[in-house]
Amino acid sequence: MMVFRNAPFARWTGVLLAASLLAACQESGPDPFAEAEAKLHAEPRPAKIFEVSDQIGMIERRFAGRVAAVQTVDLSFQVPGKLLELPVLESQQVKKGDVIARLDTTDYDRAVRQATINLDQARRELDRLETLRDRSVISQSAYDEQKNTYDLAAESLKEARQNLEYTTLRAPFDGIVSVRLIDNFTTVSVATPVVRVHDLSEVQVDINVAEALFGRVTASEVASIEAKFPAYADRLFPLEYREHSSQVDEVTQTYRITLAMPREGVEQLFPGMTASVIVKLQPHGLALGERFLVPSAAVVADGNGKAFVWKYEEGSGEGGGPGIGKVTRQPVEIDTVMGDFIPVASGLESGDEIVSAGAAYLSDGQTVRRMN
Template sequence: MLTTPTPSGAESIKNFSGVVQESHNIGLGFKTAGQIEKIYVKEGDYVKKGQLIAQLDHTDYQLGVQALEIQCKQLEDEVKRTEALYRSKSISINDYEKAQAGLQQLKVQLQVNRNKLAYTRLYASTDGYIQSVNFAPSEMVDAGTPVINLLDMHSMEVETELPAEVYQLRSRFQRITCELPSAKGEDIPLKILSITPKADGNQLYQLKLTFQKKNDLRLSAGMNVNVRIHIAGTDSLRTSFTLPLHALIQSQEETYVWVMNDDSTVNKRKVHCSGIDEKGRAIITAGLKGDEQIIKAGVNALQENEKVRVIHTDNKTNVGGLI
């Protein structure tokens, strides 16, 4: 029985270990300084966007707003009286405009204090899980200090590292998939987010990937996955071929195959086998041109220059060769 070499440079698959990561780790802090009055969440809690998660003591801020509201109300009454005087031409336009400008400035100050009062309440900026709570009630915090760390779970990412020889082939990446530990044999499609152009101390390049479809409920941050990168081949790379393993014969620590000639005789040819591909076929990197007819059955019963007869498979519509 015969077979022909199959080019193996058409596509290659590289496997790497990857880790699932959350897309962002957000440090949430108050926009104003103060003393923490209440924290409404704990580590591991799931929160939704806009949910109240912590609060400062707002007593002083509330008093500041009330004081400015009283001043603003009083000044509004004065501006109304000033306007009446201006319409009766009892005061100049300059005095009237000064009164209006003073009222506007006071309203701006009132809004600033109202904003500060609102800043004493801390809300979740997105859906996610509380990773850490960095302070406790009664502690003082400055503006911008991260009080709570939030894991943004809207989109998950996969991080892996590439050796230099794979990084150099990045322009030929056809598709990238990953396999979850809980779903052996199921490939989940990924797309590239970024590839770090600088190698680290181990000469590895960091590759970040994201899932093409909506997050799978089986995913969690820190999970290990198997990343598969399918790399397209080029014509210049198609110098290797694959053959069934049983087409090879070993003799004196060398590898050979039987090649059938046009006159139905066979000759033993030395080849170089570099390994086995993911389909269990031998990878031949030297000794073949690609157009040979290789014996794949009966290899152990042949002699050099022996004339052979090829066993043909019966046609499906002519079982037993009766026609």
């Protein structure tokens, strides 16, 4: 039996034996680093997805607006008198020609009868003098004087009839009675407002635009104008330009711009209601309909310097399921960078989905998981 009496040598022998056993275990067991790397490649890579749209990248401006009538008129009589009929009610819709109010016609009926009698008398006298003139009994000047009297009587009758017609106040257009300004049976004078009528043939919205923006933006840069109304929740309504003021408000230094939309379907909008107007402006130098704006991080270049993006198609990747898809390389033609966006002239269509972040780390056909 051999006994090692040298202690240091015995300790080194033990260390070497333990190392050999550990190496053997490592060679036969799984590699944790390799497993982690394989697992990373097996799972879909998270990717931020961007939907291509011709609205992306536009400058959006919001304005507080107010609904206005096409025109507002205070209706009044052209002759004085006592008000006998006021059949309309506030908020009542009226048609052009509808009766708004009537005056007592007693005095005006009398004036028509008197003017008619005067005209008949003047006519008979003119006929008599015409016969005498033909017989050379009177001079031509005497006949002409009576002819003038007859003409004046005819004008008086025409005026009396016109005044009688003025005793009935009618709606000048289709609209709505906003407010009654006097009570029935009131004695009114000429031009005394009786009712206020709004022309609601369309819905108009007025906004005030600061002079700095008003003087800088051109019509070609306005991509869209839409409005939201509290009465219709988040529904958006397209607006069209009608007119603008050419005189600045001395207090606010703003210009009034009038926009309009059809009234069909929004009959509950009345003058004075508020609106939120959203104006989208196309960035300067970017023609409408010619290019799409995509995030700068979405565009990468290959070894030849050719630009491309990763087009995402949901449901095409391995494993399927919501939010899982495959990416494919899509060559694009780009223009000059505009801030955080790059104009794409060709290669994409509205509605396409592309990867907008981490594009440099993807490969063709790779499965990714949407992270919006």
